[in-house]
Amino acid sequence: MTEPRVDAVFGALADPNRRYLVEALAARETATATELASELPVTRQAVSKHLAALGEAGLVESARVGRETRYRLTPGALGDALGWMERVGARWDDRLARLRRHLGG
């Protein structure tokens, strides 16, 4: 019951910079590491590492185009984390319970 995927997703989302990257990618649809680094107070390499972590978690995928690598969000991985919240949270939070009923879990 350790569910390593959930681990990675929650872990990835625990960092504010990483969450910002996800938000930025959700807005832009696609971007490179250097582009994203220009909006954060950290180095391009740091952003690159963060994107790698998001990739490990299955939240982001990358594709090299010419000399640059463009990153895009991946649907589905968030669902793992949501699924956990849904399953456990429903027991004591009725808002979550409503959610579970609506989705037909």
Add this chain to the structure above:
Amino acid sequence: MTEPRVDAVFGALADPNRRYLVEALAARETATATELASELPVTRQAVSKHLAALGEAGLVESARVGRETRYRLTPGALGDALGWMERVGARWDDRLARLRRHLGG
């Protein structure tokens, strides 16, 4: 936009032992650190630290009764994390979008 509460919640949920504690508390409604430690391959002090982390995140609250401290789940904090997923995830995951519509975000 750093939202420290979301940080703490995602961070807390990133650890498998911590997630187990939440599940256990959801099942039992209330428990002590030593009780919970008996179901995990770690020390009572480790569990105590984890419960402290969950407390910081607002997921758990404690009350001392006699010589023992009993822990209970707190509703609401999960909603912060869920809110973030809802807000950001809805852009590219239609399952999340359905969810948002149902809850009337």
Add this chain to the structure above:
DNA sequence: TAGATTTGCAACCATCCGGTTGCACGATAT
């Protein structure tokens, strides 16, 4: 071909994190 860009890789650093052990203190039970 020469120069500028964009990336990836590796080393390095300080700090955080999960875990342990040891011990002292308040509360119960005998």
Add this chain to the structure above:
DNA sequence: ATATCGTGCAACCGGATGGTTGCAAATCTA
């Protein structure tokens, strides 16, 4: 009064983490 139980606090340890710098390689552009 004494032994026991449950807790909290502090020190310590190894490994992960977020961040940096430096550099070599690949890909445009002039």
